[in-house]
Amino acid sequence: MAARTHPPGSDSSSVQDYVKTIYSLSEWRTEPVTSSRLAARLSVANSSVSEMIRKLAELGLVAHKPYRPVELTAEGRRLALAMVRRHRLLETFLVQDLGYRWDEVHDEAEVLEHTVSDTFIDRLDARLGFPSADPHGDPIPTPEGAITLPDARPLDSFDDGHAGRVTRISDEDPQLLRFLAAEDIGLGSVVTVLARIPFGGPLQTRIDTGAGPRDFSFGDELARSIWVESVGEHAGCSLVP
Amino acid sequence: MAARTHPPGSDSSSVQDYVKTIYSLSEWRTEPVTSSRLAARLSVANSSVSEMIRKLAELGLVAHKPYRPVELTAEGRRLALAMVRRHRLLETFLVQDLGYRWDEVHDEAEVLEHTVSDTFIDRLDARLGFPSADPHGDPIPTPEGAITLPDARPLDSFDDGHAGRVTRISDEDPQLLRFLAAEDIGLGSVVTVLARIPFGGPLQTRIDTGAGPRDFSFGDELARSIWVESVGEHAGCSLVP
DNA sequence: CGGTAAATTTAGGTATGCCGAAATTCTGGA
């Protein structure tokens, strides 16, 4: 059987970063991936993104018509998932074996994912016991590039009264992760949406981390970063009729 | 106290590679480090080395007069030893924790040494129990850049009859490492130089790996790659009066 | 001491990936 490899040119760090970022921007939400969203996420100029997209299209990693959003091809998706696998296995290793805190791992993994070998990743996977999710709850793709997203939604999408278990927290913002860790909020915490007061304002929630419930008020960014698996409706405090 | 950092510009992979290579070329032998030796070791053109040496001189990492060999400054030596420390700790980790064989680790470490953080290296060091040598017997510099070279000499420098314990094997040639591993020759093996027959020809040796002595005949490259700590003269088979 | 071969440096050019500024295309409201 043929070894599963990636097309020539896809060994460039930049190519890998762009492809992985395109995937990441559409992993949890389905908004189209535009040049400017990519530029913002990668901290580069729009013109740099334009150039790179042309290159990615030539490599067969993305489909793109000028002035339109970009989409990964099957080939691009395979490469992206390979990078995501690397990133998440590395994060898991840093936490489990090297004692990193979960807010420290993102940047280190971001660099290492481009430089470790396939062998390294495979041995890491085995040593970690073939984990299915990283420390932030993000699922780890299989070596073949299969991934199953948990049935979770961001906290800000829940109506008043809904309750759920935290299954994922975005690893993008270390400060947010530090705050949550300090408050002992993590994967498995049970959160109930109390209300949004005033309408459109901060989200009032009650969170049980195992040591009794406490109340928190979350801004938009925070509420979008915490992903919750529904465990049913909590009666009695809905403000919506 | 001020954090020990390196000069601006020394975060380039290439700069790090050149500086580390200059150090390596003079770590065990004292021959001058010329452009062409550097070019050969780095697999780049002589002209590339010339350009980079000018840059290194500007950065204060090397002292250099045109058409003369190059030498590290104190600053350059500090950077080189930091890279050597990274390389050797990574090799030790790959063998001890990820089950790499000693002939597999060099290339992987070569890439990773440029991308892991200081934090990563410090935590690795602690996890490995602050090892003093890597799997090939190369000493690991301290975080402060101190290193003590063992009192060893390459096998090809011994006279007939000398005996010693193997304390270091160059990690540059994976093929050589595989051969030695297959023959069960490693650090700690006891080797006795029998003779050089014909004069200047292959080196005849007797090696005891613990399971009884066997005889081997080594070519020049091999004999230069195995480093031995003298344990006294073995009488009776010297061909030199 | 001169001349040549070897080592080294300089000169000119390539590829990647980034930038700001200018041109182009799209989009929504009047």
Place this chain on the structure above:
DNA sequence: TCCAGAATTTCGGCATACCTAAATTTACCG
């Protein structure tokens, strides 16, 4: 329908690090 503002692409440039080929310098030998 038209047009202004936003988004995107194109254009000309910069930095790094590499190359080959052409100078230059060194070192050695007759």
